[in-house]
Amino acid sequence: xxxxxxxxxxxxxxxxxxxxxxxxxxxxxxxxxxxxxxxxxxxxxxxxxxxxxxxxxxxxxxxxxxxxxxxxxxxxxxxxxxxxxxxxxxxxxxxxxxxxxxxxxxxxxxxxxxxxxxxxxxxxxxxxxxxxxxxxxxxxxxxxxxxxxxxxxxxxxxxxxxxxxxxxxxxxxxxxxxxxxxxxxxxxxxxxxxxxxxxxxxxxxxxxxxxxxxxxxxxxxxxxxxxxxxxxxxxxxxxxxxxxxxxxxxxxxxxxxxxxxxxxxxxxxxxxxxxxxxxxxxxxxxxxxxxxxxxxxxxxxxxxxxxxx
Numbered sequence: 001x002x003x004x005x006x007x008x009x010x011x012x013x014x015x016x017x018x019x020x021x022x023x024x025x026x027x028x029x030x031x032x033x034x035x036x037x038x039x040x041x042x043x044x045x046x047x048x049x050x051x052x053x054x055x056x057x058x059x060x061x062x063x064x065x066x067x068x069x070x071x072x073x074x075x076x077x078x079x080x081x082x083x084x085x086x087x088x089x090x091x092x093x094x095x096x097x098x099x100x101x102x103x104x105x106x107x108x109x110x111x112x113x114x115x116x117x118x119x120x121x122x123x124x125x126x127x128x129x130x131x132x133x134x135x136x137x138x139x140x141x142x143x144x145x146x147x148x149x150x151x152x153x154x155x156x157x158x159x160x161x162x163x164x165x166x167x168x169x170x171x172x173x174x175x176x177x178x179x180x181x182x183x184x185x186x187x188x189x190x191x192x193x194x195x196x197x198x199x200x201x202x203x204x205x206x207x208x209x210x211x212x213x214x215x216x217x218x219x220x221x222x223x224x225x226x227x228x229x230x231x232x233x234x235x236x237x238x239x240x241x242x243x244x245x246x247x248x249x250x251x252x253x254x255x256x257x258x259x260x261x262x263x264x265x266x267x268x269x270x271x272x273x274x275x276x277x278x279x280x281x282x283x284x285x286x287x288x289x290x291x292x293x294x295x296x297x298x299x300x301x302x303x304x305x306x307x308x309x
Contacts, residue, residue, distance in 0.1 A: 108144030177291025190268035
């Protein structure tokens with residue numbers, strides 16, 4: 001578990017350090033940096049779980065057109081963006097450090113430091129990271145790097161010679177886990193969602209909750225126990241709800257409910273915002289694993305205060 005997180009030169013955050021617990025609540029006025037902090041966690045999660053800082057023709061972006069040039073502090077691309085993470089068993093020094101800088105190649109990883117027990121994997125311009133391979137040709141990674149080590153070593157996860165050396169890097173990604181930021185909207189949760197058909201497409205529920213109907217429908221078939229736990233939680237909170245269902249048409253899947261008001265399934269847009277938002281929150285909480293970080297913005301928006309009692 002992460003107990004402390006620091007970020008420098010990211011959006012409105014010049015140099016911010018926060019202590020994190022199992023539940024951390026951020027309260028502050030608009031523009032105080034709450035969203036920026038959540039986005040920093042999400043971006044670091046993506047960089048440690050398969051996203052590149054840059055490719056041959058493209059650059060990493062939070063959304064279309066939002067690149068590091070746009071999210072570096074004050075738009076000053078001469079500043080480095082730094083992330084530091086302390087895990088539960090770390091001492092004074094962070095167990096993980098990542099530094100991004102912009103150079104002739106574009107934004108790159110210029111420094112990375114990973115604690116491995118009593119030892120360190122440290123990569124900078126003077127310290128390359130090297131590991132052997134089954135082919136007998138060592139692989140050397142020297143900054144500026146187009147991605148973090150967790151991305152760069154992926155081609156060697158099944159290499160029996162490389163694996164012992166790169167194991168601490170792979171362990172870091174698993175330990176950090178994934179981070180997701182949500183600002184759920186009842187209207188988006190209620191909307192029809194067309195299931196992706198491309199085999200290589202990785203599907204994620206959008207920040208606004210759009211697509212949760214597909215996730216719930218899949219869960220109903222793949223993990224009935226968890227689906228029924230979510231369904232029970234919704235029914236207990238809203239006694240008029242009897243079951244969660246789905247309407248599937250040529251347009252896609254829509255979340256629906258069986259209620260005490262009708263024998264027919266009621267499409268989600270005809271239910272209250274509170275029911276829709278609670279269904280989304282229960283899905284996310286019941287399906288999260290211990291290493292997942294959930295950043296929920298304004299979770300109380302659209303829910304009556306008695307539900308938080």
